Amino acid sequence: MAKTSQEISLLFRKAKVDRSWSFDDNRSTDTWTHGFHRYPAKFLPELVKKLIERYAKKDDLVADLFAGCGTTLVESKIHGKRCVGVDINPVSRLITEAKTNAIEPRKLDRYFQKVLRDISKYKYDKSAIVQKHQRLVYWFGKRRRAKIDYLYKSIAGLRDKNVKIFFQCALSNILKNCSRWLQTSTKPQIDPDKKSADPFLAFKYQAKRMISQNKTYYNHLKAQKILSTSCKIKLADAKHTGIRSNSVGIIITSPPYVTSYEYADIHQLTGYWFSYFKNIHTFRRKFIGTFYSGNNSLVVNGALAQQTVQKLFSKDPRTAKEVANFFNDMDHWLSVG
Ligand SMILES: C[S@@+](CC[C@H](N)C(=O)[O-])C[C@H]1O[C@@H](n2cnc3c(N)ncnc32)[C@H](O)[C@@H]1O
Structure with a gap:
C-alpha cells in the first residue's frame, strides 16, 4: 500500500x-x-x-x-x-x-594564437553590422555585442571541429559576465548597476584556464592509453x-529537479547567440517539469503525488501546476524508458 x-x-x-x-x-x-x-x-x-x-x-x-x-x-x-x-x-x-x-595541447595552442591575432586586429566600427537579435540587444551593450560578434566569427572560421567547439564553449561561458544579467541570479533579470566584463579580456582568461585544464586531461588520457x-x-x-x-x-x-531551473531561460544567451532556437516559447516546452509545458492537468498518478499537488494548489496554484507537470513528465519517462 x-x-x-x-x-x-x-x-x-x-x-x-x-x-x-x-x-x-x-x-x-x-x-x-x-x-x-x-x-x-x-x-x-x-x-x-x-x-x-x-x-x-x-x-x-x-x-x-x-x-x-x-x-x-x-x-x-x-x-x-x-x-x-x-x-x-x-x-x-x-x-x-x-x-x-x-585536444592535443600544441594544436590547441596554435589555434589559440590565431584567435589572439584576430583579437589584436580588432577595431570598433560604429557602422559595422553586428548581432541585432532583439533579446541580445536587450542583454548586451553595443560595444560588448560588437566584440562578442567578432569573437564568434573568428571562432566560426577555425577549421578543426573539436577546437571550434572548445572555443565556442569558452565564449558561451563568458556571455553572462559580459551581459547586463544579474550575476548572482539564474533567473533572467537585468542588473542596472552591473559593470559587465570586457569580452576580449574575459575570453582570454577563460580560454587560458581551459587550455591548461585540457592539457592535464589530455596527458592523463594519453598516459593511460584511453x-x-x-x-x-x-x-x-x-x-x-x-x-x-x-x-x-x-x-x-x-x-531535472521539481520547481527549480528553467534551463531554456538560463541558457538563453548562448541559445540566441548560437541560434540554437528561434522561439524560446516552443523550446521551453521540451524540458521535463517546465512550468511552460502547456499541460494544465493537475491529475497525477499515485495517492501521495495527488495529495501533494492538491495541498499545494490551495496555497500556490502556479507551483502546483509545475509539480504536476514534473510528476507526469517523469511518469511518462519511466513508462517508456
Ligand atoms: C539536474 S540536470 C543534470 C546535471 C548533470 N548531472 C550534470 O552533472 O551536469 C538535469 C538535465 O536534464 C535535462 N533535461 C530536461 N528535460 C529533458 C528531457 N526531456 N530530455 C532530456 N534531458 C532533459 C536538462 O537540460 C538538464 O541538463
Missing part, C-alpha cells in the same frame, strides 16, 4: 546516514575539465567517480540520460569507460563535447533516446 507523507518522513528520519557519500573533504567541481562552464545542479564529480569505481563493471557502457554539462561522461572517460549521454539542451551538448574531447575511449552525446529527449536495449551496463543520472 502507498505510504503517506508522514510515514515517508519518519522513514527518512530513522535512516542511517553514511557520511562517506557527502564528500565533505572534496566538493570541488573544478578538477579535470569539469570547470569549463557553469551549469545549474551539476553532479559532484567525486560522487560519479565513486559510483563508477564501485559499481561499473569492466566493459560496461555508462549512460547519463540527463547529461547536463557532462560530469558522468568526463568521469567515465577518465576511467576508460565507454559512455553515452543524452540531453534535450543544445548548450549541454556543446559543453559536454568540449569537456570530453581532449584517449580514444568512445564517448557520445546525443541531443534528444530522454523519453526517446535511441539507445539500443540492453546495451547499457550502468546509468548514472540526475533528472
Whole structure:
C-alpha cells in the first residue's frame, strides 16, 4: 500500500546516514575539465567517480540520460569507460563535447594564437553590422555585442571541429559576465548597476584556464592509453533516446529537479547567440517539469503525488501546476524508458 507523507518522513528520519557519500573533504567541481562552464545542479564529480569505481563493471557502457554539462561522461572517460549521454539542451551538448574531447595541447595552442591575432586586429566600427537579435540587444551593450560578434566569427572560421567547439564553449561561458544579467541570479533579470566584463579580456582568461585544464586531461588520457575511449552525446529527449536495449551496463543520472531551473531561460544567451532556437516559447516546452509545458492537468498518478499537488494548489496554484507537470513528465519517462 502507498505510504503517506508522514510515514515517508519518519522513514527518512530513522535512516542511517553514511557520511562517506557527502564528500565533505572534496566538493570541488573544478578538477579535470569539469570547470569549463557553469551549469545549474551539476553532479559532484567525486560522487560519479565513486559510483563508477564501485559499481561499473569492466566493459560496461555508462549512460547519463540527463547529461547536463557532462560530469558522468568526463568521469567515465577518465576511467576508460565507454559512455553515452543524452540531453534535450543544445548548450549541454556543446559543453559536454568540449569537456570530453581532449585536444592535443600544441594544436590547441596554435589555434589559440590565431584567435589572439584576430583579437589584436580588432577595431570598433560604429557602422559595422553586428548581432541585432532583439533579446541580445536587450542583454548586451553595443560595444560588448560588437566584440562578442567578432569573437564568434573568428571562432566560426577555425577549421578543426573539436577546437571550434572548445572555443565556442569558452565564449558561451563568458556571455553572462559580459551581459547586463544579474550575476548572482539564474533567473533572467537585468542588473542596472552591473559593470559587465570586457569580452576580449574575459575570453582570454577563460580560454587560458581551459587550455591548461585540457592539457592535464589530455596527458592523463594519453598516459593511460584511453584517449580514444568512445564517448557520445546525443541531443534528444530522454523519453526517446535511441539507445539500443540492453546495451547499457550502468546509468548514472540526475533528472531535472521539481520547481527549480528553467534551463531554456538560463541558457538563453548562448541559445540566441548560437541560434540554437528561434522561439524560446516552443523550446521551453521540451524540458521535463517546465512550468511552460502547456499541460494544465493537475491529475497525477499515485495517492501521495495527488495529495501533494492538491495541498499545494490551495496555497500556490502556479507551483502546483509545475509539480504536476514534473510528476507526469517523469511518469511518462519511466513508462517508456
Ligand atoms: C539536474 S540536470 C543534470 C546535471 C548533470 N548531472 C550534470 O552533472 O551536469 C538535469 C538535465 O536534464 C535535462 N533535461 C530536461 N528535460 C529533458 C528531457 N526531456 N530530455 C532530456 N534531458 C532533459 C536538462 O537540460 C538538464 O541538463
